[in-house]
Amino acid sequence: MSDDLRKLLLQVVDRLEKTYPDAHLELNYSNPFELLIATILAAQCTDAKVNQVTETLFKKYPDPAAFLAVDLAQLQEDIRALTFYRNKAKYIRACCELLVEKHGGKVPDRVEDLVKCPGVGRKTANIVLANAMGIPAIGVDTHTIRVPNRLGVVASKDPDEIERVLCDLLPRERWNRANILIQWHGRYTCTAKQPRCGECTVFDLCRWPDKESFS
Structure with missing residues (x-):
């Protein structure tokens, strides 16, 4: 069979x-970190809508440290156009904290490590590995x-x-x-x-x- x-x-x-x-993949990104953030934002939302937001967002916050330097209320305002923006902003902040504390600000290349990031399940982890890193997933x-x-x-x-x-x-x-x-x-x-x-x-x-x- x-x-x-x-x-x-x-x-x-x-x-x-x-x-x-x-x-x-219809999400716009230029590196693994951007795709990780974009995929978190894409939950229950269209890729096109996410791309509209990230076009400005990634210029404003190019790395985990930049996301951590802004207060939560401002980040929520930056992604307000997306569904569940309050929770997504919290996930992004917590995810960036973990990346900085555990991985030197880099996106890990193992699904076991990625799924430890808040707001990241196997689907998101595999999408990042496959599309931004070329790892089969x-x-x-x-x-x-x-x-x-x-x-x-x-x-x-x-x-x-x-x-x-x-x-x-x-x-x-x-x-x-x-x-x-x-x-x-x-x-x-x-x-x-x-x-x-x-x-x-x-x-x-x-x-x-x-x-x-x-x-």
């Missing part, structure tokens, strides 16, 4: 590469839950289980790119509501029983 699923998933990823050749967001379930590759809504299965089925060197492609497919074609099954390039491979209703 795992060989069949591996073959299916590789076929899907190959087709998605042709469908979305320009697929990329799969960050399981809502799209990475929905798409593999519809395809029939996984039968779980648990992010940790989905990460384990995808990592087991895919060659390590393809984790990062496959992750981005699956996310794009979920965002632009295999959407949560009204999926565009009639336009889907992996329609024939998909095992979702409801796909005919949207074709």
Whole structure:
């Protein structure tokens, strides 16, 4: 069974590469620290909205020390346009404190260390490792839950289980790119509501029983 699923998933990823050749992480960043902060800010918020805020935010606060030098009320005001801005500001401050105290102000390159930062779970940690550091990892967001379930590759809504299965089925060197492609497919074609099954390039491979209703 795992060989069949591996073959299916590789076929899907190959087709998605042709469908979305320009697929990329849509958060703007120039280094691992900026991506870490942007990903914390992106919780329950669109990447486009986060990019609007970080365009100014990263110029004002280029490193952990800069974030710690400003009072919490000002930081909350700086990110006020985003959802849950009060809590996110607290997470950012606490995260920066940990980076300075434990890692010399640098972003660690191990998921075990990253998840110790307030506001950082495995998804955020893996996104930073994969995209800002080039370390193989799969960050399981809502799209990475929905798409593999519809395809029939996984039968779980648990992010940790989905990460384990995808990592087991895919060659390590393809984790990062496959992750981005699956996310794009979920965002632009295999959407949560009204999926565009009639336009889907992996329609024939998909095992979702409801796909005919949207074709």
